Amino acid sequence: MVRLITHNLLACHAKGCTTNNFPLQFKDVSIELREAEFNADFLKGLLPRIEWKALVDAARQLGDTSLPLEQPEMVDDEFLKNLHHVLLEMHIEEGAMVCPNCSHVYAISNGIPNMLLSEHEIA
Amino acid sequence: MSRPELQAPPELYYGDTEAKKYTNNTRVQQIQADMTYRALELLSLPEDEPALLLDIGCGSGLSGEILDEEGYNWIGVDVAPSMLEVALEREVEGDLFLQDIGQGFGFRPGSFDGAISISVLQWLLNAETSHPTSSPPHRLTRFFTTLHSALRNPSRAIFQFYPTSDDQIQLITSIAQKAGFGGGVVVDYPNSKKARKVYLCLFVGSGGAQQVPKGLDGEEEVGSEKAKFEARRERSGKKTNKKRKGIKDRDWILKKKDLYRKRGKESVPNDSKYTGRKRRAAF
Numbered sequence: 001m002v003r004l005i006t007h008n009l010l011a012c013h014a015k016g017c018t019t020n021n022f023p024l025q026f027k028d029v030s031i032e033l034r035e036a037e038f039n040a041d042f043l044k045g046l047l048p049r050i051e052w053k054a055l056v057d058a059a060r061q062l063g064d065t066s067l068p069l070e071q072p073e074m075v076d077d078e079f080l081k082n083l084h085h086v087l088l089e090m091h092i093e094e095g096a097m098v099c100p101n102c103s104h105v106y107a108i109s110n111g112i113p114n115m116l117l118s119e120h121e122i123a
Numbered sequence: 124m125s126r127p128e129l130q131a132p133p134e135l136y137y138g139d140t141e142a143k144k145y146t147n148n149t150r151v152q153q154i155q156a157d158m159t160y161r162a163l164e165l166l167s168l169p170e171d172e173p174a175l176l177l178d179i180g181c182g183s184g185l186s187g188e189i190l191d192e193e194g195y196n197w198i199g200v201d202v203a204p205s206m207l208e209v210a211l212e213r214e215v216e217g218d219l220f221l222q223d224i225g226q227g228f229g230f231r232p233g234s235f236d237g238a239i240s241i242s243v244l245q246w247l248l249n250a251e252t253s254h255p256t257s258s259p260p261h262r263l264t265r266f267f268t269t270l271h272s273a274l275r276n277p278s279r280a281i282f283q284f285y286p287t288s289d290d291q292i293q294l295i296t297s298i299a300q301k302a303g304f305g306g307g308v309v310v311d312y313p314n315s316k317k318a319r320k321v322y323l324c325l326f327v328g329s330g331g332a333q334q335v336p337k338g339l340d341g342e343e344e345v346g347s348e349k350a351k352f353e354a355r356r357e358r359s360g361k362k363t364n365k366k367r368k369g370i371k372d373r374d375w376i377l378k379k380k381d382l383y384r385k386r387g388k389e390s391v392p393n394d395s396k397y398t399g400r401k402r403r404a405a406f
């Protein structure tokens with residue numbers, strides 16, 4: 001149940017891993033699509049918080065090419081519908097997220113990522 | 124019996140059996156729901172604006188189900204796998220993380236519009252090993268610092284918890300302050316042995332202009348909890364499950380996947396037996 005909205009907010013939190021620690025890279029993932037109710041205001045409120053390039057890359061990695069490479073200045077209905085689908089309807093169920101910096105592997109099982117660190121990784 | 128947090132680490136205390144027992148107990152359900160409503164009240168988010176919330180120590184989703192009901196998007200973290208498994212079974216809407224909050228968060232700055240935490244913080248007051256990173260002050264510091272950064276400015280985080288002494292409250296608030304939070308403690312029904320509840324209200328930003336809310340007072344006898352809970356539900360006037368629509372059928376999903384494949388994406392996952400799994404229709 002990691003959705004791309006969540007993935008887009010998440011950086012590695014291992015000790016000393018403070019640069020180049022975002023976005024986590026998907027590895028061997030399987031996804032499930034589930035409908036969520038569309039809410040334009042929620043999406044608009046979220047947009048300023050989104051790292052656009054990371055979102056587009058992640059979506060493409062999962063097979064969705066509906067988002068433009070550059071965040072559009074004009075937000076129209078079709079764009080919001082696509083954004084909605086990418087952010088809230090694609091669920092990563094299995095696989096892993098790997099830190100691009102320290103290579104820590106956050107395994108995802110049953111939709112739940114394991115964010116636990118071992119003792120030497122705790123800041 | 125002593126308090127749960129004195130008996131065993133949370134992921135062991137809330138094993139399969141206890142996780143089910145806890146979640147199925149109607150009295151627990153009622154109390155957790157009631158405290159979640161109160162926490163939302165104290166969070167005082169702008170009316171009718173959608174928000175993304177963090178549920179800290181979300182457990183089996185008793186607090187999260189109220190967030191679903193109120194139409195919030197949320198992310199929940201908990202250290203007990205058995206509790207999260209029950210949350211999955213109950214098909215809460217939030218994304219779930221297996222995470223020890225004492226190790227801190229990795230969320231990017233300004234990710235959340237607010238945070239709630241129901242009956243969790245007391246667990247951070249107990250050391251689990253002799254490793255320096257496991258001392259309560261170290262864990263609390265890590266927790267509050269990374270939480271502060273994950274919240275937007277301005278915003279709030281509300282914690283209902285069970286302190287056993289004023290020293291504990293003192294320790295927690297002083298560490299939260301050092302992490303940058305303003306705020307204070309609200310005590311509801313301070314004179315009632317059963318109804319008394321402690322809420323730590325933490326504020327991010329707005330130059331200390333945020334006022335610590337007043338605690339509830341007056342007659343709040345045991346047994347009226349249910350009435351209070353239901354009254355609040357009605358008062359909130361929001362439709363149950365307002366953000367839930369029908370479940371998309373398998374056809375729709377397969378069509379979408381087909382579309383991806385046609386666009387030449389090899390990485391589209393194969394149809395699993397879970398595709399289009401029915402979600403629980405009602406709370």
Ligand SMILES: C[S@@+](CC[C@H](N)C(=O)[O-])C[C@H]1O[C@@H](n2cnc3c(N)ncnc32)[C@H](O)[C@@H]1O
Nearest residue numbers: 133155180182185186201202203223224241246
């Ligand atoms: C009494 S339950 C409350 C669950 C939920 N908030 C509710 O209202 O039903 C306390 C929860 O705190 C979780 N918890 C305790 N210590 C924790 C920690 N260090 N990190 C994350 N979760 C923790 C436990 O696993 C348990 O699920």
Ligand SMILES: [Zn+2]
Nearest residue numbers: 012017099102
């Ligand atoms: Zn890392």
